[in-house]
Amino acid sequence: MEGNRVEMSQIRKGPWKAEEDEVLINHVKKYGPRDWSSIRSKGLLRRTGKSCRLRWVNKLRPNLKNGCKFTGEEERVVIELQAQFGNKWAKIATYLPGRTDNDVKNFWSSRQKRLARILQNSGTPSSSSSSSSRSLKVKKEIPGFHDVPVMEAPKLSSSMEELSYSKEQSCSSSYLDNSQTTIKVEQFTDLVNPKLYTDANIAQVELMSRGKTPYAEAQSQVFFPQIPQPQAYLTLSLESQDLLAKFEDPYFSQMFAPMDVPELEGGNLNVEQPFLEPVTSSEFGAKDETDNPMTPDAFFDDFPADMFDQMEPLPKPSE
DNA sequence: AAGTCAAGCAACCGCATCTGC
DNA sequence: CGCAGATGCGGTTGCTTGACT
Structure with missing residues (x-):
């Protein structure tokens, strides 16, 4: 359709549709969380690379505590x-x-x-x-x-x-x-x-x-x-x-630091795990594969096929 | 039931930084 | 080294939802 070409050349804004999420997830599965701009240049989505990245980082990335109040x-x-x-x-x-x-x-x-x-x-x-x-x-x-x-x-x-x-x-x-x-x-x-x-x-x-x-x-x-x-x-x-x-x-x-926080073993940044160490970006979504190098494929290798349907609870640090 | 208001959240925008050529 | 595009980050905006009158 003639109109489709015009549509694809336009930047889409606003809330993401489930289909768009699916496209984005498939792209990340194939190429890893990068090359955001190519998603649009390939005609996969009418979203800017920035928008795609933001969507992935904030909503689609594995192991996010979406909809969960801050403890x-x-x-x-x-x-x-x-x-x-x-x-x-x-x-x-x-x-x-x-x-x-x-x-x-x-x-x-x-x-x-x-x-x-x-x-x-x-x-x-x-x-x-x-x-x-x-x-x-x-x-x-x-x-x-x-x-x-x-x-x-x-x-x-x-x-x-x-x-x-x-x-x-x-x-x-x-x-x-x-x-x-x-x-x-x-x-x-x-x-x-x-x-x-x-x-x-x-x-x-x-x-x-x-x-x-x-x-x-x-x-x-x-x-x-x-x-x-x-x-x-x-x-x-x-x-x-x-x-x-x-x-x-x-x-x-x-x-x-000496503030009495029995559960925390210290009041400043020496807080108990899991907050003791910052979580690197590569650890996000790949928490169980600390031995694996961060490659686009390895990133998803250990995930179940339905990983995007059900987010597993994060393991306790002691586990 | 309808209207109002504020909280929470998702997404956008502009700027800074990084990276490859 | 300089430039352009890509990416990251922080601020802001606007929509949705829920509590309340």
Whole structure:
């Protein structure tokens, strides 16, 4: 058809169709994850090479944790690596098996937005009338939450607030088996640096900003049930704003190395496997073939024929 | 049931870097 | 060495979905 030729010369944008995915997968099977531009020059797809590469990296590549929420542990790693490397999402993603730079970037972006909203709320106690929609969201995030007056971000007493709650396993590939998570907070004012917030911390700040203690909330079993909580045991005791300023120092996160994280054996980048070592690009999708050189054929040799239909859970590091 | 709003996600865009000629 | 194309990366946008009124 005359129109087909015209169509093939046009660049297609937007969501990918299953047929396009299939073409792309077949191309990678044949030639490996490269020569993206040739996909279009050969007339296989009306997509740019960049678009093809992005689709493969973000959605089609094997062993991706698509549709899987970030676990508390992954969140913690992102937080620490972001503090160390900055917005080097591709680099950070190499420490998170099955996660892409886009995943990490989106996760961080969402988290930043949430933090901004929380901090804005806690910082503007008199703006309750203008923040009705925001308090609405709080209810959404914390089922069972009851309206309480918005307060200044309060300080806890020096006594430790401690809470434990069950961790929800959201991914079959989770490496973490711990069923309990403990968080200790010495001074809530220590949590002013967004980089150190985990989702659990965020929830705490939300609650505290409204006059509820995390402990009280935990008692009522309504603590972020949909988000797997971090294996964090947070004992911050910053002394001053000067100290806080050091958070901008990429090495300052190492100050938290001795942070009590029993499950992690250290709070900085010396996190337990699988986060100990970055995952190289060649390891993605070829996790079981560490002995094989990375050739286009070897890349797929060990995969079952239906590998793209069912993603296997990542093996535990000990296996 | 319909409308509103925000979160999450997929994909695009522009720039930087790499690589081959 | 310089150039052009390919690839990688980070920022941004727009769509979808779900919670809520």
